[in-house]
Amino acid sequence: MITDLHTHSYYSDGVFSPAEVVLKAQKAGVQMLALTDHDTTQGLSEASDTAKKLGIQLVKGVELSATWRGNTIHIVALGIDENNPALQQVLEYHQQLREQRAQNIAIFLEKKKVENPLEKVKELAPFMITRTHFARMLVAEKVCFTMNEVFRKYLSDENKTVQTNWRDMADIIRIIKDAKGVSVLAHPLRYKISKAQLKVLVQEFSQANGTGIEHITARTNDNQINYIMGLAHQNNLFLSSGSDFHGDNKFVSIGGIKHLNHPHNIWQQL
Numbered sequence: 001m002i003t004d005l006h007t008h009s010y011y012s013d014g015v016f017s018p019a020e021v022v023l024k025a026q027k028a029g030v031q032m033l034a035l036t037d038h039d040t041t042q043g044l045s046e047a048s049d050t051a052k053k054l055g056i057q058l059v060k061g062v063e064l065s066a067t068w069r070g071n072t073i074h075i076v077a078l079g080i081d082e083n084n085p086a087l088q089q090v091l092e093y094h095q096q097l098r099e100q101r102a103q104n105i106a107i108f109l110e111k112k113k114v115e116n117p118l119e120k121v122k123e124l125a126p127f128m129i130t131r132t133h134f135a136r137m138l139v140a141e142k143v144c145f146t147m148n149e150v151f152r153k154y155l156s157d158e159n160k161t162v163q164t165n166w167r168d169m170a171d172i173i174r175i176i177k178d179a180k181g182v183s184v185l186a187h188p189l190r191y192k193i194s195k196a197q198l199k200v201l202v203q204e205f206s207q208a209n210g211t212g213i214e215h216i217t218a219r220t221n222d223n224q225i226n227y228i229m230g231l232a233h234q235n236n237l238f239l240s241s242g243s244d245f246h247g248d249n250k251f252v253s254i255g256g257i258k259h260l261n262h263p264h265n266i267w268q269q270l
């Protein structure tokens, strides 16, 4: 089974429409695709319509921001009922936090001598302003050479202007479960926490009724995959994989991840 359970459209920080994302997935031979935009389900109906026409299975998803012990983490929710009121309420709350944060980031950038950052970023962000849009804008403005440089110098998780009090991990997992979805801990090796802290995070994620963990994302190597599979096994978590496709990185393609068959694949739960 060729699956890709983590992708973005332009309703969050991807560059393509949901229909384009689904078409690209179908062309790449993906049989089961999840659209998982950050803190919004706006793209799901379009994705679902296109998937029906093209004969590929669409899993309704969303990538929720959450706070765990003061750190921002990402939870990929799969198989959700997007009309669930409590789910929509938390998404709206997170969208408000994002708007407030975008204004604060703009003020911060003005102090760094960037002119009219809010106006400029809005031109690149039709629906939601994310850090990705600020990074694209600062590269376009030649303030930095790469997005990576922007995140390192201006938009890191350690920057007080960036830090946001999202709803707590355990609340988010409960809300996802109530909306009939399963929770997957996204890209566990991308958080700036120690191996010891990661172990605690995975334990607490599982104890809070989390269902899965992403063992494969773009550019994970075999050692990393095996390490996460070990953590999954110790904590009774299913394994999920997805490209985290945004469309702006030539090294990341939809469906372009390793596909491993094992009995604990999360797609068997969907």
Ligand code: AMP
Residues within 6 Å of the ligand: 013, 038, 065, 129, 130, 131, 132, 135, 147, 148, 151, 152, 246
């Ligand atoms: P936000 O959800 O607005 O805080 O933005 C987080 C997003 O920024 C992630 O989902 C990635 O798409 C993007 N991102 C984070 N770090 C980097 C990086 N070093 N280079 C490029 N994109 C990044």
Ligand code: MN
Residues within 6 Å of the ligand: 008, 013, 038, 132, 246
């Ligand atoms: Mn993103």
Ligand code: MN
Residues within 6 Å of the ligand: 063, 074, 186, 187
């Ligand atoms: Mn993420």
Ligand code: MN
Residues within 6 Å of the ligand: 006, 007, 008, 063, 244
């Ligand atoms: Mn993502």
